[in-house]
Amino acid sequence: MINFNDLKEIIPLIIIAASALISLLIAVYSKKSGMPVYVFSLLAVLAALIFTGLNVTKDVIIISEMLRINPYSNAFCMIALLSVFITFMASKDYLEKLGINFGEYYSILLFALFGMMTMIYANDMLTVFIGLETMSICFYVLTGLLRKRMKSNESAMKYFLLGAFMTGFLLYGMSLIYGATGYTNITKILATYTAIRTPMFLIGLALFMIGFFFKIGIFPFQMWIPDVYEGAPTVVSGMMSTAGKVAAVGTLIPVLITLNLVEYKMLFSILATLTMLYGNIVALSQSNLKRLLAYSSIASAGYIMVGITSMSDLSIKGIAFYLLAYVFMQLGAFIVVSVFENSTPDGKDFRNVTFDEYKGLAKRSPVLAIALTVFLLSLAGIPPFAGFWGKYYIFYAAIKSDLIWLSVIAILLSVISVYYYLKVIVYMWFKEPEGETSGEAVPVKALSYAAIMVSLAGTLLFGLYPDLFFTFFKFLIK
Amino acid sequence: MNIETIIFLVFGITAVVSAVLMVTRKNPIISAIFLILNFFTVAVIYLLLKAQFIAIIQVLVYMGAIMVLFLFVIMLLNLKENKKPSEYSFKKITAILISILLALLLGTSVYFGFQGKQMNEVAEKIGTAESLGRTLFTTYSFHVLAAGMLLLAAIVGAVMLAKKKFE
Numbered sequence: 001m002i003n004f005n006d007l008k009e010i011i012p013l014i015i016i017a018a019s020a021l022i023s024l025l026i027a028v029y030s031k032k033s034g035m036p037v038y039v040f041s042l043l044a045v046l047a048a049l050i051f052t053g054l055n056v057t058k059d060v061i062i063i064s065e066m067l068r069i070n071p072y073s074n075a076f077c078m079i080a081l082l083s084v085f086i087t088f089m090a091s092k093d094y095l096e097k098l099g100i101n102f103g104e105y106y107s108i109l110l111f112a113l114f115g116m117m118t119m120i121y122a123n124d125m126l127t128v129f130i131g132l133e134t135m136s137i138c139f140y141v142l143t144g145l146l147r148k149r150m151k152s153n154e155s156a157m158k159y160f161l162l163g164a165f166m167t168g169f170l171l172y173g174m175s176l177i178y179g180a181t182g183y184t185n186i187t188k189i190l191a192t193y194t195a196i197r198t199p200m201f202l203i204g205l206a207l208f209m210i211g212f213f214f215k216i217g218i219f220p221f222q223m224w225i226p227d228v229y230e231g232a233p234t235v236v237s238g239m240m241s242t243a244g245k246v247a248a249v250g251t252l253i254p255v256l257i258t259l260n261l262v263e264y265k266m267l268f269s270i271l272a273t274l275t276m277l278y279g280n281i282v283a284l285s286q287s288n289l290k291r292l293l294a295y296s297s298i299a300s301a302g303y304i305m306v307g308i309t310s311m312s313d314l315s316i317k318g319i320a321f322y323l324l325a326y327v328f329m330q331l332g333a334f335i336v337v338s339v340f341e342n343s344t345p346d347g348k349d350f351r352n353v354t355f356d357e358y359k360g361l362a363k364r365s366p367v368l369a370i371a372l373t374v375f376l377l378s379l380a381g382i383p384p385f386a387g388f389w390g391k392y393y394i395f396y397a398a399i400k401s402d403l404i405w406l407s408v409i410a411i412l413l414s415v416i417s418v419y420y421y422l423k424v425i426v427y428m429w430f431k432e433p434e435g436e437t438s439g440e441a442v443p444v445k446a447l448s449y450a451a452i453m454v455s456l457a458g459t460l461l462f463g464l465y466p467d468l469f470f471t472f473f474k475f476l477i478k
Numbered sequence: 479m480n481i482e483t484i485i486f487l488v489f490g491i492t493a494v495v496s497a498v499l500m501v502t503r504k505n506p507i508i509s510a511i512f513l514i515l516n517f518f519t520v521a522v523i524y525l526l527l528k529a530q531f532i533a534i535i536q537v538l539v540y541m542g543a544i545m546v547l548f549l550f551v552i553m554l555l556n557l558k559e560n561k562k563p564s565e566y567s568f569k570k571i572t573a574i575l576i577s578i579l580l581a582l583l584l585g586t587s588v589y590f591g592f593q594g595k596q597m598n599e600v601a602e603k604i605g606t607a608e609s610l611g612r613t614l615f616t617t618y619s620f621h622v623l624a625a626g627m628l629l630l631a632a633i634v635g636a637v638m639l640a641k642k643k644f645e
Binding site: 002017020021024063064066067102104105107108111112114115118126127130131133134137138140141144145147 | 616617618619620621624625627628630631632634635636638639
């Protein structure tokens with residue numbers, strides 16, 4: 001039953017849902033200019049962000065125990081909202097250049113955001129499922145948005161088929177868990193869990209986790225990531241790799257940490273190791289920055305898995321911080337790539353923008369080069385940037401829970417990752433520009449510029465003052 | 479013999495016969511039509527079990543939507559009639575044996591599992607459209623709304639991908 005008091009707890013969710021519907025109408029009535037719907041959706045996300053921020057310490061279970069608003073879910077929701085906000089800022093210029101700046105784009109993205117928030121707030125498996133599906137269906141559509149490019153169609157098709165298949169796993173897992181416990185309510189399942197560690201429950205849980213590991217990109221289920229991120233419009237890839245991951249991690253982690261599956265620590269550590277190995281080693285041989293970022297997103301899924309393995313409150317804190325840093329650096333890097341792709345002379349046709357074309361970027365437009373350098377260094381985990389602290393907190397939590405060998409492997413692999421990030425930086429700063437566009441500055445529109453600056457500011461701010469995050473989310477330090 | 483048993487016998491036998499006929503026919507369209515008959519009889523059996531909602535969904539979704547799709551696809555594919563004489567190959571014989579075994583297994587387990595048992599009162603009420611509707615619009619009202627959003631997003635996405643003009 002939804003009663004009136006419950007509604008005021010989920011104001012952010014209502015704002016996003018309502019604005020998804022209203023933006024559809026705005027898109028219909030202002031076909032000529034993309035401006036009204038753009039401004040409206042930006043404001044809507046900002047409003048939701050502010051409302052979540054104001055009520056961040058709430059801890060209630062509402063709507064017949066279907067939703068659970070607590071500080072953890074609020075933190076993950078805010079990170080997802082932030083990611084979508086930055087994506088919105090950068091979207092307009094990029095999409096206009098490609099001729100796909102439809103008003104519906106914004107409302108589909110808002111629908112996806114509604115799905116993510118539903119999923120993160122979920123306290124019932126049915127809610128998880130509906131949220132996840134809303135998010136996934138919107139992602140399939142957004143991936144295939146560049147309908148004239150074969151790559152985009154191919155990646156949308158792949159993503160859709162694999163995603164539908166994996167949804168089957170998830171749903172089957174949910175039904176087995178329901179069969180074993182008699183509940184769909186997550187709190188009740190977690191409460192009875194110790195009494196009913198039956199094989200049926202464990203198989204159900206494994207299938208349930210497989211569904212989520214697919215979305216996060218953990219090792220045996222990571223195959224789709226490079227192809228999908230390469231084919232999708234670049235800003236969308238950035239959003240999927242950040243917000244999508246935040247939503248899946250934010251749903252799964254509270255469940256896993258409460259379950260405290262200590263006897264499966266070894267399995268989780270192996271998965272984490274394989275994921276990091278795969279992402280970092282394969283990334284070494286990439287020559288396309290978009291694909292490189294996709295592989296690095298697999299590697300960061302591995303770092304998150306290290307956090308999941310350590311299963312303590314400390315690791316939730318680390319993962320939350322890492323994801324926040326990740327939104328700024330990964331999304332920032334994707335936005336720089338999108339700006340750069342737009343500047344290529346035949347930007348309308350698909351072409352692989354390889355490292356070669358980034359040669360001499362520092363001479364052509366120093367600001368872009370500085371921004372990209374900061375994002376890549378932060379992804380590699382070099383100290384003064386936010387990414388370093390993210391990795392620091394995760395590895396610290398792992399060491400605290402006696403996973404020293406796993407943290408050693410993780411640190412070694414992050415050292416390897418420095419090689420491929422530095423390769424791009426060397427191309428930008430130490431090589432002469434070549435080709436027909438050499439010497440010209442890369443044109444950057446004001447709004448994309450603003451998005452890059454916000455990401456840059458975030459990377460630097462949380463790198464220099466990591467405490468800001470923990471002062472805001474006081475609950476994370478207990 | 480009361481009226482329920484008579485209805486059950488009539489529709490149960492029709493269900494089995496139509497299922498067998500569906501598998502054995504050569505022409506796919508005739509097979510599809512027997513499948514429709516089978517769906518209908520199964521829907522009636524659901525009704526006898528007091529599962530009104532599933533019965534209605536069976537008629538609306540399976541008989542209405544999915545079978546129309548089936549028939550359309552068969553007609554669009556324009557299949558040539560298979561002239562090959564039927565032969566009792568190894569494949570066919572194993573298939574028949576396995577299905578008979580499965581039928582026996584399911585039949586015996588259901589027969590001995592539920593022999594002489596009456597449906598309990600709770601189970602009787604669960605399947606009605608009324609109780610389902612009540613649950614959906616009270617406990618699960620949030621999900622109805624969220625599923626509405628999901629469907630709308632899917633429709634908007636499909637229309638955007640299919641209909642937008644690309645210069």
